[in-house]
Amino acid sequence: MAKDQIVVGLEIGTSKVCAISAELKRDGTIQILGVGEAPSRGVRKGEIVDIETCGKCIREALADAEEKSDVMIKNVYLGITGAHIQSYNNRCSFTLPEDRAKIDREDFARVQEAARTSPIPAQNMFVHTILQHYYVDGQDGILNPVGMHGRKLEADFHIVHGVATRIRNSIQCMIDLDIEIEDIVFTPYAAAQAVLDANQKTTGAITVDIGGGTTGYIVYAGGAVKQSGVIGIGGDHITNDLSLGLRIPMGKAERLKIDEGSCAIGGTIPGEAVVLKDEHGFAGREIEREMLNTIIHMRVRETFELLKRELDKGRYAEYAGAGMVLTGGSSALRGIHEVAEDIFQMPVQVCRAQNIAGVTSAFENPQYSTAIGLVKYAQATLDDESGGWLDWFKKWFR
Amino acid sequence: MITLHRSTVPAAPVIKVIGLGGAGGSALDRLVLDGIEGVTVIALNTDVQALNGGVAPQKIQLGKTVTRGLGAGGDPEIGYQAAEEAADEIKGAVEGADMIFLCTGLGGGTGSGAAPLIAHMARGSGAMVVVFATMPFSFEGKRRRTQAAESLAQLEAQAHLVVCFENDRLGETAPHKAGVQDAFVAADQMLSHSIQAIASLVRRGGIIATGLDELSAALRRSQPRCLFGYGESDGANRAHEALARALKSPLMDKGKMLADCHSVVIHLAGGPDLTVQEITTLMDEFNKHIGDDTRIDFGLATDAKLGRRLCVTIISSTGAHEAAAEPAPAPVRVQRTPPRQAPAPAQPPKRTAAAPVPVAAKAPEFEPEEDAEEIQPAAKHEPAPVAAVKTSPPAQTYRKPATEKTAAAKKEEKAEQMTLEPANRGRFEKSEPTIVDGQDLDVPTFLRKNLKLK
Numbered sequence: 001m002a003k004d005q006i007v008v009g010l011e012i013g014t015s016k017v018c019a020i021s022a023e024l025k026r027d028g029t030i031q032i033l034g035v036g037e038a039p040s041r042g043v044r045k046g047e048i049v050d051i052e053t054c055g056k057c058i059r060e061a062l063a064d065a066e067e068k069s070d071v072m073i074k075n076v077y078l079g080i081t082g083a084h085i086q087s088y089n090n091r092c093s094f095t096l097p098e099d100r101a102k103i104d105r106e107d108f109a110r111v112q113e114a115a116r117t118s119p120i121p122a123q124n125m126f127v128h129t130i131l132q133h134y135y136v137d138g139q140d141g142i143l144n145p146v147g148m149h150g151r152k153l154e155a156d157f158h159i160v161h162g163v164a165t166r167i168r169n170s171i172q173c174m175i176d177l178d179i180e181i182e183d184i185v186f187t188p189y190a191a192a193q194a195v196l197d198a199n200q201k202t203t204g205a206i207t208v209d210i211g212g213g214t215t216g217y218i219v220y221a222g223g224a225v226k227q228s229g230v231i232g233i234g235g236d237h238i239t240n241d242l243s244l245g246l247r248i249p250m251g252k253a254e255r256l257k258i259d260e261g262s263c264a265i266g267g268t269i270p271g272e273a274v275v276l277k278d279e280h281g282f283a284g285r286e287i288e289r290e291m292l293n294t295i296i297h298m299r300v301r302e303t304f305e306l307l308k309r310e311l312d313k314g315r316y317a318e319y320a321g322a323g324m325v326l327t328g329g330s331s332a333l334r335g336i337h338e339v340a341e342d343i344f345q346m347p348v349q350v351c352r353a354q355n356i357a358g359v360t361s362a363f364e365n366p367q368y369s370t371a372i373g374l375v376k377y378a379q380a381t382l383d384d385e386s387g388g389w390l391d392w393f394k395k396w397f398r
Numbered sequence: 399m400i401t402l403h404r405s406t407v408p409a410a411p412v413i414k415v416i417g418l419g420g421a422g423g424s425a426l427d428r429l430v431l432d433g434i435e436g437v438t439v440i441a442l443n444t445d446v447q448a449l450n451g452g453v454a455p456q457k458i459q460l461g462k463t464v465t466r467g468l469g470a471g472g473d474p475e476i477g478y479q480a481a482e483e484a485a486d487e488i489k490g491a492v493e494g495a496d497m498i499f500l501c502t503g504l505g506g507g508t509g510s511g512a513a514p515l516i517a518h519m520a521r522g523s524g525a526m527v528v529v530f531a532t533m534p535f536s537f538e539g540k541r542r543r544t545q546a547a548e549s550l551a552q553l554e555a556q557a558h559l560v561v562c563f564e565n566d567r568l569g570e571t572a573p574h575k576a577g578v579q580d581a582f583v584a585a586d587q588m589l590s591h592s593i594q595a596i597a598s599l600v601r602r603g604g605i606i607a608t609g610l611d612e613l614s615a616a617l618r619r620s621q622p623r624c625l626f627g628y629g630e631s632d633g634a635n636r637a638h639e640a641l642a643r644a645l646k647s648p649l650m651d652k653g654k655m656l657a658d659c660h661s662v663v664i665h666l667a668g669g670p671d672l673t674v675q676e677i678t679t680l681m682d683e684f685n686k687h688i689g690d691d692t693r694i695d696f697g698l699a700t701d702a703k704l705g706r707r708l709c710v711t712i713i714s715s716t717g718a719h720e721a722a723a724e725p726a727p728a729p730v731r732v733q734r735t736p737p738r739q740a741p742a743p744a745q746p747p748k749r750t751a752a753a754p755v756p757v758a759a760k761a762p763e764f765e766p767e768e769d770a771e772e773i774q775p776a777a778k779h780e781p782a783p784v785a786a787v788k789t790s791p792p793a794q795t796y797r798k799p800a801t802e803k804t805a806a807a808k809k810e811e812k813a814e815q816m817t818l819e820p821a822n823r824g825r826f827e828k829s830e831p832t833i834v835d836g837q838d839l840d841v842p843t844f845l846r847k848n849l850k851l852k
Binding site: 044045047049083231232233236237239240241243244245250294295298299301302306 | 823826834
């Protein structure tokens with residue numbers, strides 16, 4: 001990267017639309033310039049169900065970000081999610097032509113191309129083809145095959161794909177707003193960029209991004225993405241459960257969840273109650289804390305159990321030496337890491353974005369992990385494209 | 399240009415619908431008022447007053463000498479005798495049909511007693527016999543349930559197909575606040591929709607036809623008790639909505655039951671604008687609910703009359719383990735039980751609540767009281783059904799919406815249909831359900847795990 005660059009990460013979440021503009025510094029650090037936010041409408045379980053309404057929310061969030069960071073937003077890195085997104089691992093290969101036996105940089109691109117022909121359902125489109133490992137003529141553990149001799153370059157890819165029409169809905173929103181999309185990014189992948197460092201990725205770690213409408217997960221092992229997916233359950237479900245179980249309006253249930261709710265059961269004094277004040281036609285209520293927590297606990301436990309089943313299918317979670325990292329808005333729920341530890345039987349921490357400078361309120365809150373992750377993703381891809389500023393620097397002096 | 403004529407089924411099968419007893423009659427009324435086409439509708443009852451109050455064009459009184467125009471008094475024995483007495487008339491009525499639907503409420507006298515015999519006669523005429531039966535609410539007492547179960551076992555032996563609705567289940571799916579009347583209306587609607595759905599499934603033919611043969615082949619293999627779901631929608635996301643409604647049918651248990659089935663008939667019917675994309679979406683979603691080994695018989699029909707509507711019908715038989723739970727078939731004649739039983743197949747909850755817990759030894763004590771109740775409806779000779787509704791006990795008010803409904807009130811009916819859906823998905827009501835292992839995860843966990851909240 002030749003100069004400081006400004007990128008914008010946009011996450012259209014179920015509960016909020018969040019746009020973060022950040023400056024990618026020449027020294028590899030990231031400075032957050034501004035965080036724009038708007039409550040989200042027209043989004044259910046991470047997917048857009050009302051393009052018009054959602055468009056307004058996005059416009060609001062972008063305008064907010066523009067104002068706070070004093071940057072004009074023209075293009076964004078867009079986070080996408082939804083239970084329709086699936087993934088699997090696939091090995092792709094490229095055989096070198098007869099007259100050449102040395103692998104060059106362009107062969108990378110050719111293998112990438114091959115990855116894009118991996119079989120996926122007809123109505124789906126590729127979201128990512130994430131490189132895992134290279135093999136040269138079957139030899140394992142190749143870190144950088146450039147310049148190596150071989151006939152066949154193979155690579156394992158983690159392929160993320162989703163239903164094309166649904167992804168296009170998000171894209172359509174941006175087209176309507178006349179904003180260009182630099183890239184679409186699967187949100188758990190983005191969140192992992194924000195909360196995991198290189199060390200954790202190598203040791204093996206699971207990132208679980210618990211948002212409003214979905215719970216996304218991604219498993220890193222040996223520095224590569226091994227498994228990822230989305231479950232269509234999130235914080236909204238907890239709120240919905242509370243609203244139905246305690247017979248209170250959604251708004252009240254949401255506040256109650258944030259202010260008073262906890263996943264831990266048994267820690268309450270018998271008969272301890274939370275008082276909901278009466279206002280604007282809402283008759284006041286006393287809600288037993290035990291009941292409140294039980295409802296939350298059951299939903300969270302079930303979600304984690306479901307997640308465990310998903311993870312057990314891949315068996316990569318066993319190698320997650322660095323444990324599990326919870327992030328996303330709903331990870332702020334009290335006692336959530338204890339429930340997770342109990343179910344996954346591994347160290348769990350609730351984490352926010354790492355190694356970021358700038359607006360403190362932004363990176364200290366786990367609900368911005370994904371948006372910050374989008375910026376980090378941007379940094380990584382831009383580095384890749386230009387070969388990194390260091391490469392450029394070396395070339396200059398050569 | 400060569401035009402190819404797509405021939406539909408050579409001759410449309412003759413379908414006759416028989417409503418037996420009080421509950422059967424109500425369902426029939428609903429069916430007639432809904433405007434079902436191309437079927438002959440026959441009402442059968444021992445109770446002359448109830449019979450005359452109905453709107454079915456063809457009526458047969460059972461037991462002219464046995465009950466003398468009164469009800470069967472909750473005694474299957476009398477119901478059986480009454481049907482026996484009218485055997486010739488019944489045989490005449492069912493003659494020449496390819497398919498006979500018999501709908502009745504089990505647990506009372508007429509329904510439980512006469513249904514197996516009528517099913518037998520219908521089968522004797524060479525038709526395919528499909529029985530739609532409702533089981534009594536559990537609050538109606540153990541005896542009625544035993545009677546119903548016995549009768550059901552016999553029906554299963556006689557009929558080709560038995561679609562059995564648990565009234566209790568209907569109660570669960572109706573919104574909590576719905577009055578008892580609405581719950582009964584919902585029961586009627588469910589019966590009526592089911593009959594219409596199967597009738598049109600068989601009659602409609604279509605691009606990929608599912609006829610009688612597929613239906614019976616798919617279901618006869620196992621036992622005749624079956625799962626049944628029907629849903630329709632004309633919304634923007636109709637494929638999803640119609641399927642969701644079909645799965646929400648009380649018999650489907652939100653699709654949970656489908657997981658164990660080995661064969662399923664699914665039939666889609668839509669207007670000319672039905673797209674392949676919609677079918678694919680719907681079937682993809684449907685496949686989530688069934689096992690990998692399940693055999694699917696897929697039927698598809700287009701019918702201009704449906705307009706924007708898309709209808710989904712799902713029929714399947716239950717697993718074998720449930721068959722074992724059924725009582726062993728009793729002789730055709732259901733054993734006489736103490737006359738403690740109420741005459742109306744659907745007993746109002748109020749009365750049962752007031753009545754003491756049934757004890758066999760005490761039964762004779764109730765006899766006079768029951769008799770009094772018996773005579774009561776017959777004693778009131780009120781010609782107008784609406785007037786009768788106002789003065790008669792709640793058991794009969796449950797017919798009220800059906801009799802008052804006009805065909806023009808279709809729109810209102812649609813709104814009523816919505817009330818059948820369980821209202822426990824909250825804000826996810828309209829969104830795509832997250833289904834894992836046949837469980838709808840949008841429904842609060844504590845509800846699914848039956849946690850009692852104080």
